[in-house]
Amino acid sequence: MTYEELLTETALANEQVVVMTAENRALVRNLPGILGKRFIDTGITEQTMVGAAAGLALRGRIPVIHALTSFLTMRAFEFVRTDVGIANLPVKLSGFIPGFLSDGNGPTHQAIEDISLMRGIPNMTVFAPADEDDLVKMLPAIWQSKRPAYTRINTRKTSYQHADYLPGKAEVIAEGSDVTILTYGLLFEQALIALDILKSEGLSVGLINMRSLKPVDEQAILNAAKSNLVVTLEDHFLTGGLYSIVAEVLLKHRQTANVLPLALEERWFKPALLPDVLQHEGFTGKQIAEKILGYRTTSEQPEILLTEFSE
Structure with missing residues (x-):
């Protein structure tokens, strides 16, 4: 199963799930036609997206939001900290191309301080799957949690089959x-x-x-x-x-x-x-x-x- 397939299945099974992006659709290309109004693209406005996600979470929604990791964790940091973390809202942050996965990009697009930033936020949980198999085994528990979460999205396919994920366990x-x-x-x-x-x-x-x-x-x-x-x-x-x-x-x-x-x-x-x-x-x-x-x-x-x- 892919990330997009898992998110589609999850959103169709739970109408409270809202998928959002700051004009970064690489992970969710097929979802606008499937989810309709429950798919929201705010444009290149990571801060606006996080603030809107917090508002939706206050009204019982579960926003799964997407952006390049460097901008999601740095440009929108204050909004993640204040609107999501302090309020302890179930906003799920999906960071695209973290770490070396941003390979061809320069320092402005390299997220190599994201773990440090996100784990310092009150109530925030932080996850970094090893590959796509690990990712899809971890995300159901992450999305079901009522706490805010930041996940380093890694959709690389490997031959390794991971053990089932137990929350908080290595x-x-x-x-x-x-x-x-x-x-x-x-x-x-x-x-x-x-x-x-x-x-x-x-x-x-x-x-x-x-x-x-x-x-x-x-x-x-x-x-x-x-x-x-x-x-x-x-x-x-x-x-x-x-x-x-x-x-x-x-x-x-x-x-x-x-x-x-x-x-x-x-x-x-x-x-x-x-x-x-x-x-x-x-x-x-x-x-x-x-x-x-x-x-x-x-x-x-x-x-x-x-x-x-x-x-």
């Missing part, structure tokens, strides 16, 4: 004692490749698809921290994303871990076709595995130096 793909990779969204594909490479090197490797970033599965993170190395992998700025979430959870539970963050550290990525973006920025499965192997080798040295210094 998907444990594999468990390992040497390395555990925590990731979400698009980079799950590359993490699978890295997993196989690392296992071929004789390592015990875990992989967790975080899926839900707010609420977050704290126990999954605490379990991952038992590995010798935890890797946070994300197409997001280092600040405020999964690396920050892991740090917050560990501090909350008074635990520590050896953590290697793989993210964008205060820089935007070079626009190109997606395979070239991943290669240039160092986020292919092979490059991820090489970074982890390299870190495991060099990270032994500081411990030796510290011991010698203490003596």
